[in-house]
Amino acid sequence: MITPFEAVLFAFVLATAITTALLRDVLSVIVVFAAYSLGMALFYAFLLAPDVAMTEAAIGAGVTTLLLLLTLVQTVREDDNRTFEQLNIPALVVFGALLVVLVATLTEFPEAVGSADAPAWSNPAVTQYYIENAFADTGVMNAVTAVLAGYRGFDTFGEAVVVFAAGVSILIVLGREVFTSE
Amino acid sequence: MPVAFITGDLVTDVFLGAAALFMLLAIAMFYRAIKGPTTQDRVLAVNVLGTNTVVILALLGAGLGEPSLLDIALVYALLNFLMAVAISKFTVERGGVL
Numbered sequence: 001m002i003t004p005f006e007a008v009l010f011a012f013v014l015a016t017a018i019t020t021a022l023l024r025d026v027l028s029v030i031v032v033f034a035a036y037s038l039g040m041a042l043f044y045a046f047l048l049a050p051d052v053a054m055t056e057a058a059i060g061a062g063v064t065t066l067l068l069l070l071t072l073v074q075t076v077r078e079d080d081n082r083t084f085e086q087l088n089i090p091a092l093v094v095f096g097a098l099l100v101v102l103v104a105t106l107t108e109f110p111e112a113v114g115s116a117d118a119p120a121w122s123n124p125a126v127t128q129y130y131i132e133n134a135f136a137d138t139g140v141m142n143a144v145t146a147v148l149a150g151y152r153g154f155d156t157f158g159e160a161v162v163v164f165a166a167g168v169s170i171l172i173v174l175g176r177e178v179f180t181s182e
Numbered sequence: 183m184p185v186a187f188i189t190g191d192l193v194t195d196v197f198l199g200a201a202a203l204f205m206l207l208a209i210a211m212f213y214r215a216i217k218g219p220t221t222q223d224r225v226l227a228v229n230v231l232g233t234n235t236v237v238i239l240a241l242l243g244a245g246l247g248e249p250s251l252l253d254i255a256l257v258y259a260l261l262n263f264l265m266a267v268a269i270s271k272f273t274v275e276r277g278g279v280l
Contacts, residue, residue: 005198008205012212019216027269031224032215034265038228038235041254042205045242050250057254061232061261069272 006046013039022084026075030068034061070174197245204238225269232262 002010016036023029037060044053121127130151134143138150148156208231215227236255243251 003198003202005202005205008202008209012205012209015209015212015216019212023216025221027221027272028218028224031221031228031265031269035212035215035228035231038231038258039208041258042235042238042242045239045248045251045254046246048246048248050248050254053251053254054257057257057261061258062264065265066268069268073272 009039009042009046013043022087024082024085026072030065030072033068034065037061037064194245194247197241201238201241201245204234204241208234208238221269221273225266229262229266232258232265236262 013036016032016039020029020033020036023032037056041053041056041060044050044056116122130143130147134146134150135141138146140146140150211227211231211234215224215231218224236259239251239255239258243249243255
């Protein structure tokens with residue numbers, strides 16, 4: 001059952017996505033893409049995934065805009081008077097065909113949410129272990145946090161190392177750009 | 183109401199209905215972002231959209247009984263000005279973003 005809020009939000013996200021694809025000026029695309037990010041964050045919030053919505057808020061509203069602008073500084077913008085990109089008809093036909101195929105596969109998806117056969121429910125011993133022992137084992141109140149930072153601590157540590165390496169690499173690259181331009 | 187809401191609860195319906203109306207308003211604002219004609223118009227439109235999003239998030243938080251959504255609203259309120267500042271700086275002194 002689709003609520004009015006979802007329906008309007010869906011229309012908004014669709015409009016922002018299409019505009020992002022069609023606008024000609026890159027600076028305008030960056031701005032409109034921020035609006036798309038706002039819509040997606042609302043979707044995540046409405047579907048009760050506050051952590052994903054928080055990430056989308058931080059990345060979409062802050063980091064993406066800044067990174068894209070930093071990239072734009074290094075490039076040259078073509079100045080012409082058209083507001084919208086001209087549509088490539090063959091590409092549009094291919095895209096339409098792909099869309100039809102993807103929508104056709106939608107109905108074949110297994111009913112994952114709330115299904116009694118989902119792995120989380122078909123192995124109650126495993127799920128129950130975490131629910132019962134997470135606090136005693138790790139001393140963390142939130143069971144999800146306990147799994148992420150306790151039971152899967154090394155995995156999360158590895159992810160943190162990857163993110164740290166990516167951050168350092170970006171700083172090195174940006175630093176070099178500044179260094180050569182001066 | 184043409185479409186049924188999630189719950190029969192009146193307060194929830196009012197909050198979610200208000201959120202839906204604000205969402206309609208967002209589409210009206212987005213018209214300016216599409217039409218332009220200058221980038222400044224678009225920046226302003228998306229900035230207002232961001233403020234609108236904060237209100238919608240607060241309404242959703244109240245309607246769905248999820249106080250954690252207020253945290254997201256706070257993050258958005260804090261980060262919303264960032265894009266406007268960055269693009270303004272970009273337009274005035276080309277190359278100066280940060």
